[in-house]
Amino acid sequence: MMGSVSGKTKGGTRSNSRLLLVCVMAMAVDLTLLTHCCAESHGKARKSYEQVEGWPPAVNLSVSNKHVVMDNGILKVTWTVPGGQVVGIHYAGVDNLLETVNKESNRGYWDIVWGKTRSDSITYSMIGSSFKIIREDGNQTEISFSSRWNPATDSPSLPVNVDKRYIMLRGCSGFYSYAILEREEGWPKANIYQIRAVFKLHGDMFHYMAISDDRQRFMPTPRDREAGQVLDYKEAVLLTDPSNPHLREVDDKYQYSSDYKDSKVHGWISFNPPIGFWMIMPSNEFRSAGPVKQDLTSHAGPTTLAMFHSAHYAGLDVMMEFEEGESWKKVFGPFFIYLNCPSENEDAHMLWRDAKKQMSEEVQSWPYEFPSSEDFPKGDQRGSIEGQLLVHDRYIANNALLSGRFAWVGLAHPGEPGSWQTEAKGYQYWTKADSNGNFTIEGVREGNYSLYAWVPGHLGDYKFANEISITPGLKIKLGNLIYQPSRNGPTLWEIGIPDRTAAEFYVPDPDKKYESELYAQGDSSDRFRQYGLWKRYAELYPDHDLVYTVGVSNFSQDWFFAQVTRQISSTAFKGTTWQIIFPMDDVQPSKSYTLQIALASAMASDLQVRFNIPQG
Numbered sequence: 252m253m254g255s256v257s258g259k260t261k262g263g264t265r266s267n268s269r270l271l272l273v274c275v276m277a278m279a280v281d282l283t284l285l286t287h288c289c290a291e292s293h294g295k296a297r298k299s300y301e302q303v304e305g306w307p308p309a310v311n312l313s314v315s316n317k318h319v320v321m322d323n324g325i326l327k328v329t330w331t332v333p334g335g336q337v338v339g340i341h342y343a344g345v346d347n348l349l350e351t352v353n354k355e356s357n358r359g360y361w362d363i364v365w366g367k368t369r370s371d372s373i374t375y376s377m378i379g380s381s382f383k384i385i386r387e388d389g390n391q392t393e394i395s396f397s398s399r400w401n402p403a404t405d406s407p408s409l410p411v412n413v414d415k416r417y418i419m420l421r422g423c424s425g426f427y428s429y430a431i432l433e434r435e436e437g438w439p440k441a442n443i444y445q446i447r448a449v450f451k452l453h454g455d456m457f458h459y460m461a462i463s464d465d466r467q468r469f470m471p472t473p474r475d476r477e478a479g480q481v482l483d484y485k486e487a488v489l490l491t492d493p494s495n496p497h498l499r500e501v502d503d504k505y506q507y508s509s510d511y512k513d514s515k516v517h518g519w520i521s522f523n524p525p526i527g528f529w530m531i532m533p534s535n536e537f538r539s540a541g542p543v544k545q546d547l548t549s550h551a552g553p554t555t556l557a558m559f560h561s562a563h564y565a566g567l568d569v570m571m572e573f574e575e576g577e578s579w580k581k582v583f584g585p586f587f588i589y590l591n592c593p594s595e596n597e598d599a600h601m602l603w604r605d606a607k608k609q610m611s612e613e614v615q616s617w618p619y620e621f622p623s624s625e626d627f628p629k630g631d632q633r634g635s636i637e638g639q640l641l642v643h644d645r646y647i648a649n650n651a652l653l654s655g656r657f658a659w660v661g662l663a664h665p666g667e668p669g670s671w672q673t674e675a676k677g678y679q680y681w682t683k684a685d686s687n688g689n690f691t692i693e694g695v696r697e698g699n700y701s702l703y704a705w706v707p708g709h710l711g712d713y714k715f716a717n718e719i720s721i722t723p724g725l726k727i728k729l730g731n732l733i734y735q736p737s738r739n740g741p742t743l744w745e746i747g748i749p750d751r752t753a754a755e756f757y758v759p760d761p762d763k764k765y766e767s768e769l770y771a772q773g774d775s776s777d778r779f780r781q782y783g784l785w786k787r788y789a790e791l792y793p794d795h796d797l798v799y800t801v802g803v804s805n806f807s808q809d810w811f812f813a814q815v816t817r818q819i820s821s822t823a824f825k826g827t828t829w830q831i832i833f834p835m836d837d838v839q840p841s842k843s844y845t846l847q848i849a850l851a852s853a854m855a856s857d858l859q860v861r862f863n864i865p866q867g
């Protein structure tokens with residue numbers, strides 16, 4: 252078994268033997284061991300390794316004038332010093348998985364989009380000014396690239412201290428990164444619109460992207476995009492002359508967005524040589540605006556993102572707005588960049604399945620024990636909460652309690668019911684209750700929270716009356732919680748299902764010219780992400796707007812999934828007026844009637860509702 256390792260010094264080209272080293276190693280020691288080790292860096296898997304003498308080797312660190320390099324025998328990562336930009340990832344015989352055509356500052360980096368007012372937008376590159384070795388003991392190495400905001404000299408720059416960390420573990424096929432952002436008292440106001448980490452992969456290698464089981468495909472190249480025709484916004488390009496003729500369709504990175512709850516792993520596969528590059532997000536505790544906030548994942552480039560916070564899909568309502576003098580600290584991550592390669596006879600598509608398996612290992616080992624920062628509390632410094640959510644709705648079941656079946660239950664910054672949807676400065680912890688409404692939330696950082704929930708099928712937002720205070724080791728048992736949905740009387744009619752999606756409504760087929768092969772199957776729940784569906788409304792309703800007749804119409808056929816505008820000239824758009832016609836035989840003039848509307852998402856929009864009198 253070890254023969255193939257020492258074989259690296261014997262013959263063949265350097266790169267071939269290197270490939271052999273990692274992949275044969277993985278196969279010989281057992282691929283599962285290799286991939287499981289990260290989650291259990293101090294556990295069982297390590298012991299099994301030690302049966303193989305000298306493997307895995309210690310993590311080594313070397314620092315030169317301009318660069319720092321970490322090497323654990325599986326991969327070797329290079330950063331700029333003291334900036335902390337990732338410039339090289341050497342793996343499986345490939346000198347660099349990142350795009351070497353790009354400048355060193357444009358390969359692997361964190362950045363923030365911010366503004367001093369609501370109307371300016373400045374990119375801050377999070378480049379460190381000081382480099383420090385935090386820990387180096389052979390089993391793990393952690394390094395820090397930090398910068399401190401100085402009120403005297405840095406006033407044009409984002410008033411935030413940044414400490415960017417990278418960790419490599421022994422025997423582990425990847426590396427971790429997290430960042431601690433901090434504002435001190437007395438600092439000027441600032442708005443933060445976006446926080447992310449970006450990896451730009453080698454364009455000659457990575458052509459196949461995987462977001463989920465049913466969203467994966469060969470992707471266009473940057474050249475294909477440049478040669479194409481820009482559509483309604485710059486991100487959407489009709490590929491007119493793609494190098495792969497199958498890709499004669501629209502490319503738009505927003506087609507690959509996911510809810511945060513569904514984007515814990517995504518990335519790219521190279522088939523020659525066979526290598527996977529994966530972004531694994533083991534927790535959403537540090538992401539903004541709850542589990543159904545959507546955001547970008549990976550897209551043509553080839554690019555892979557770790558999105559922590561953004562105004563995408565919700566607009567400025569979700570931005571972090573810091574008042575003059577407001578202090579704040581938050582830890583983003585760690586996320587894990589996982590690299591894998593198949594053994595000799597395996598098809599490279601298995602790399603996606605292996606990445607999913609690695610993702611669940613990472614999720615199970617959250618909160619990680621290895622980050623060195625005191626700002627990242629370990630498992631025993633965190634608390635948990637459990638309970639059962641029941642629904643009391645006397646218009647559905649008189650005195651009976653219904654279970655809060657598959658409710659989403661979460662802790663977030665104290666606030667009003669539903670306030671978590673726009674909350675971005677604190678931590679959030681969400682889980683999906685079981686079919687009885689039972690839920691457990693573990694690994695909660697110390698602090699004060701409100702407990703929020705929503706139950707698919709029931710209108711409104713639940714909030715537990717008392718504030719919840721989590722302290723280290725505390726296990727809170729709440730017992731039964733009873734949600735009384737917001738109601739003003741019996742339901743006369745309802746269109747759709749209150750569940751924070753528009754999936755039940757009518758999603759049209761796209762214009763053939765814009766159809767994405769990925770969503771051509773018809774039953775994909777992501778079909779609504781296709782380009783240009785909003786224009787289909789005017790084609791389906793050319794002369795008059797949608798009219799929905801309660802009792803006659805069927806919302807899965809007759810209610811367009813998005814309330815959109817109609818284009819009336821090359822630059823002008825007009826709002827549309829939809830009518831809901833409903834019979835009411837027995838109107839009681841002395842009584843109040845209530846219309847409740849649940850919007851799944853809205854951006855830069857204006858909704859007006861009128862009864863009986865169509866004009867305002």
Ligand SMILES: *[C@@H]1O[C@H](CO)[C@@H](O)[C@H](O)[C@H]1NC(C)=O
Binds near residue numbers: 292293297
């Ligand atoms: C490294 O890990 C091994 C195996 O768990 C352990 O025996 C050893 O003490 C660790 N070394 C350090 C410096 O923590």
Ligand SMILES: *[C@@H]1O[C@H](CO)[C@@H](O)[C@H](O)[C@H]1NC(C)=O
Binds near residue numbers: 308322324
């Ligand atoms: C790191 O250095 C130690 C001591 O020189 C060596 O035994 C080990 O193999 C090195 N690790 C790697 C990944 O080269």
Ligand SMILES: *[C@@H]1O[C@H](CO)[C@@H](O)[C@H](O)[C@H]1NC(C)=O
Binds near residue numbers: 697698699720
């Ligand atoms: C939580 O709230 C209590 C009471 O208001 C306060 O004393 C405590 O400091 C808060 N804890 C944290 C971690 O903010």
Ligand SMILES: *[C@@H]1O[C@H](CO)[C@@H](O)[C@H](O)[C@H]1NC(C)=O
Binds near residue numbers: 638639731
């Ligand atoms: C659900 O929660 C209730 C109340 O906390 C508890 O009595 C019951 O045993 C739980 N059921 C399951 C299946 O965990």
Ligand SMILES: *[C@@H]1O[C@H](CO)[C@@H](O)[C@H](O)[C@H]1NC(C)=O
Binds near residue numbers: 805806807808
């Ligand atoms: C509404 O339309 C859907 C999709 O065509 C169909 O499956 C469903 O049975 C219809 N519902 C009713 C009440 O007709």
